[in-house]
Amino acid sequence: MNPPLFVMTYEPSEGFGPLAAEHGPAHVARLHEFHDRGVLVHAGPLSDPFDGTAIGVFTSREAAEEFIAGDPFVLGGVVARWTVRGWGDLFAPAGRPG
Known part of the structure; x- marks a missing residue:
């Protein structure tokens, strides 16, 4: 069986739109950094x-x-609130990094 994955959930703050626009490019760059790291x-x-x-x-x-x-x-x-929870993905490809 593959190792579990971990699902992060973000809940936005009130009126998040302008703040999201302001911080969006740096947020997306961080997403790419972590994706590139695997x-x-x-x-x-x-x-x-x-x-x-x-x-x-x-x-x-x-x-x-x-x-x-x-x-x-x-x-x-x-982001007003966030969570991280384990998730057992039954259909993940064998050998997935973890």
Whole structure:
């Protein structure tokens, strides 16, 4: 069985739009940095409806927590609350990093 993944959930602050626009480029750069390192598997906002809630799927709790600790969205007040929870992906490809 593959190692578990860790799902980070972000809930936005009230009126997050202007702050998200301000901190967006640095946030996206951080997403790419973690993806390039191979520790961020998926990331993005939830839709239907779009309300600013977003998720990231990481290969370890440590990577998720490291991401959160330096994320411009967290530091800049875009995110009101976040969580990290383990997730056992039954259909992950064999040999997935973790």
